[in-house]
Amino acid sequence: MIDYNTSDDEPVTIVPPTAEAVPALFDSPHSGSFYPGDFNAAMDLMVLRRMEDAFVDELYAAAPGFGATLIAARFPRGYVDPNRGELDIDPDAVDGWTGPAKPTEKSRVGKGLIWTQLHGTAPLYDRKLTGEEVGKRIDDYWRPYHAAVEAAYAGLHERFGRVYHVDCHSMRAMGNAFDPDGEKARPDFVVSNHDGASCEPAFLDLVVESLRAHGHDVSVNDPYKGAELTSRYADPAQGRHALQIEINRRLYMDEQTIEKNAGYDTLHGQLTELARQVCAFAARS
DSSP states (O other), X not given: OOOOOSOTTOSEEEEOOSSSOOSEEXXXXXXXXXXXXXXXXXXXXXXXXXXXXXXXXXXXXXXXXXXXXXEEESSOTTTOOTTSOTXXXXXXXXXXXXXXXXXXXXXXXXXXXXXXXXXXXXXXXXXOEEHHHHHHHIIXXXXXXXXXXXXXXXXXHHHHSOEEEEEEEEEOSBOOTTSTTOSSBOXXXXXXXXXXXXXXXXXXXXXXXXXXXXXXXXXXXXXXXXXXXXXXXXXXXXXXXXXXXXXXXGGTEETTTTEEOTTHHHHHHHHHHHHXXXXXXXXXX
């Protein structure tokens, strides 16, 4: 368990290296489980928690011990999603939105910057959020998270001239009609780099090969390509490499009760080894 040493109302936790620093950054934008008092969703908390990438920050908790920086959101993705652009808002879903908006397909199915649907299947609210509420979520939670990631990139790049960033996620074991892969079982892992645009091939290969060495079924850029956090800060030509890892939740947790299952410890050990390899790769690249 990560010792955050923070109060519940802080939006983001930054865990610095506890060993000699290397140019590696891990971030977990969707594992937050502190629900702000003004969420006011019309759903039971346990149902809401099924949106979380629960325990993902813990699965990578060893990374700072190998020299990496680890960033984790404290707030839930359903409140405001750090892995969406700040303009990914459906103005028709917000009462009194006067700011700029460039909604994507994610917003259309209620999974944009502000989630309005539970995985596209049920409304989160019994009303429209106001423009003021949405603006506050962006200012108080989305912006601090991105400020932390941006600062980590800047600091590592200034010191080492390069950054290797792992954006850490988990995915439901089965997709649904609102997902890019539809209603089918998912592989153990999906590793993504925007079809090669966000990191050099050697970094992607390292991660894929490490996971496959443990016997896992690993898909690359299918059905996920990566999202805001890997596209926004990556620039391989400038030494800024980012990839996204999605873990199938059946490997480590019960999706209904949000409890760790018998596979958790094994997976934790495998991802600890992956973190070690990523940090060693970052150090020598």
